[in-house]
Amino acid sequence: SLGTDQMKGHNQISFLIVLSILYGHNPKSNRKIEFPDLPGYKTLVCDLHMHSVFSDGSVWPDIRVQEAIRDGLDVIATTEHIEYQPWKDDIPHPDRNRSYEYHSNFAKNSNVLVLNGSEITRDMPPGHANAIFIKDANKLITEDPLDAYLEARKQDAFIFWNHPYWASQSPDASVPLSAMHKNLIEKGLIEGIEIVNDTTFSNEALQIALDYNLTILGTSDIHGIVDWQYRIPSGGHRPVTLVFAREKTKTSLKRSLQKGQTVVWFKKKLIGKGDFLIPLINSTLEVKSAKYFTNTTVAHVTISNNSDAPYTLRNHSEYDFYNLTDLVMIPAHGEVNIDVRTIEKLRKFTLQFEVLNALTAPKTHPVIDIIVRVKQ
């Protein structure tokens, strides 16, 4: 009857209000990976390495796209193995662009940009590499691995070395950088390197990225289901590469990758070259208020964090704190109160912190300055 329907509608509205009140206290109630843009740049959340049933993955492309939408990704690349096709007898795969076409179609009405790519899958050396922004994956089927790289270059791809420290190809998980790799790097046939792949990280790969000026990348290389692999329901996240691009287009993205404008987000840590990592951290932190307690020279400072990164900061300032030790934690999408002993009353002072959950080189944490202007 009419009365019951009205009641039902009323109850649904009350339920929604209760939900919004509950979640209103938690500004970050979704799984979307969120980092702010930088002045002049869009921060694009990218996962540039993944598999579906079109190589050795376990899911159809619609699931990959759904996962990407749920994670708030801007960009994914389809990177099926060229040479490794274990399901080929049951899922024949004569046209190697089908994975890209399916992913693109499923992503048509979403904000996810899909790149055509392929994983050149060879013994070490050269090991595995992804060529992305390719035009025709079929032409990467070659005998000599070098020919696959050259074909990718002909198609104006961006090419990066995958998991160079993979224990299946390098038992001690070191990076077996060979003359062949150096040659590929020199010829511009390797332009980037994974320092993070799935659940693994390599200091050596990071050092090689810095030494050879390669673009720093982190990818999921997901084969199964993102939710299970990264424990999304318990607050986990997949590794991604944040790319700082002028705009969200394939052209701008490729140029930014070639220029190395990236930061990797891995197990709630940020890893990248300082020229983008430090501005990124700065853009996530904001002094919300600063005021001296009455009749004291202790300034009450509130700093907020509008990113997914929970910060652990070590105090390098010339001041110490009334309410904290030298370690300061700022939760993701939260804030911290720091009571600063400035000894005399200042209109303006600088806090300096080492960011322990970020890396600009092996064992090297960036140092940031936060300028505080005190309300008089």
Ligand code: ZN
């Ligand atoms: Zn892979």
